[in-house]
Amino acid sequence: MKTRSSAWPLALLFAGVVVYASLYPFTGWRVQGVSPFAYLQAPLPQYWTGFDIASNLVGYAPLGFLLSLAMLRSGWGNWSLWLAFGVPTLLSLTVETVQNYLPTRVPSNVDFVLNSAGAALGAGCAWVMQRLGGLRRWSQFRADWVEPTAHGSLVLLALWPFALLYPLSIPFGLGQVWDRLEAGLVVLLEETPFLTWVPVRLEAPDPLSPMAQAFCVALCLLSPLLMGFAEMRSIWRRVSFLVFFFVCAAGAAALSAALTYGPSHAWAWMSPQAGLGLIIAVLAGLALVALPRRLCTVVMLLCLAVSLTLLNQAPDSPYFAQSLEVWEQGRFIRFHGISQWLGWLWPFAALIFGLRAAARLPVPTPTTKIEP
Secondary structure, eight states, rough: OOOOOTTHHHHHHHHHHHHHHHHOOOOOOOOOSSSSGGGGOOOOSSSSHHHHHHHHHTTTTTHHHHHHHHHHHHHTTTTHHHHHHHHHHHHHHHHHHGGGOTTOOOOOHHHHHOOOOHHHHHHHHHHHHTTTHHHOOOOOHHHHHEEEOOOOHHHHHHHHHTTSSOOOOSSOEEEEEOHHHHHHHHHHHSSSSGGGGGGOSSSSOOOOHHHHHHHHHHHHHHHHHHHHTBBBBSSHHHHHHHHHHHHHHHHHHHHHHHHHGGGGGGGTTTTHHHHHHHHHHHHHHHTTOOOOOOHHHHHHHHHHHHHHHHHHHOOOOHHHHHHHHHHHHSSSSHHHHHHHHHHHHHHHHHHHHHHHHHHHHHOOOOOOOOOO
16 A cells, blocks of 8 residues: 655655765865776775764665655555665765765765664665564554654655754854845845845844743744644644653753763753743643644744744854864764754744645634544
C-alpha cells in the first residue's frame, strides 16, 4: 500500500547536508590536471582518525535509512533496499570526485567505501524494521497520534533541534537575522542610489531586559510546541508530546553548549532568564493543551511574530562572537553553516507553513472540541 511519507523531504534535506559538508567551504576551485577518478586506485591513506572513520560511516547511514523508509512506505517493494544503497553510493562517488577541484578537500577511496557501507547499514536497518513489522507499527502509531495531513509540520519539528545546535544569542532564539541582513544589504547596495532605502540603525539597540529575554525564550519554545499540538489527536497525547518536547529542547541546548565550550559547560545556557522562560513556556503549554487545532496554529503564528520582532530589535550578546569563534575552530566546522542557516530560516519557514495551515483548516465552532 502506498503511503505519503515525511521521509522523502527529510531524505532530500539530508542529502543536501551531505553535499554541503562534503564540499565546504566551496572556494578555491581549480583543476589539478589528474584524472578525477585517480583516487579510487590510490594507496590507502597513511593518516586517519577514529572521528574520520566514524563520521564517514555514520554520515551516510541516515540517508540510506530515510530513502529505504520512504520507498518502503511508498510501496516500492524489494527495489527499496537496492536503490537506498545505490543512490547514496552514487552521491558519495560524485562528491568525492568533485573534491578533486577543491584545495581544502582530499578525495579518498576509504571515504567512498565507508560512505557506501554506511548507506548499506542504514538501508539494511530500514529493511529489517520492515521485516519485523516495525514500519507497520510505526504507521499505526502515527495514525493513532497525529492527524493524517501532518507532513510539513513533522519535517519542521524534526529539523528544529538541529537548528538549535548553532550558538544563539538568546537560548532557543531562532531567526535573529536583521543585523546580518542589514550588513549584507549595505555591502550589496554600496555606491548605488538604493543604499538609502535600507533602514540602517544609526545607534546600537539596547539589549533586552532580563524579563523581556525570559518572555522571548518562552515564545520561541511555544511556537514549535503549538505546531505539534495542532497535529496531536487528543489532549493526553498533547501532554505526552509536551514532556517529550521540553526534554528534547533542553538536550539540544545542552549539546550546543557542549560542542561550543566543552562537555563540562553543557548547561551554561541555563541562565535565570532561560530558566524563567522555560517555566513560563511549560505553564503556557499546559494552559493551551485543549486549544482547538486551528487556534493552535493562529497562536503559534502570533508567538513567531512577536519573538522575531523582539529578537531582531536586540543586539547580540557580548559573548556571542566568542561562541562563534570557538565553534568555527572546532571539528564540526563543515556543519556550522548548515545549522546556522537552519537557525535563520526555521521561523520563517514555520510562518509560511502556519499561514497556509491556518487558511486551510476549518474554523472551529462553539461545539468543536478536541478528543479527550
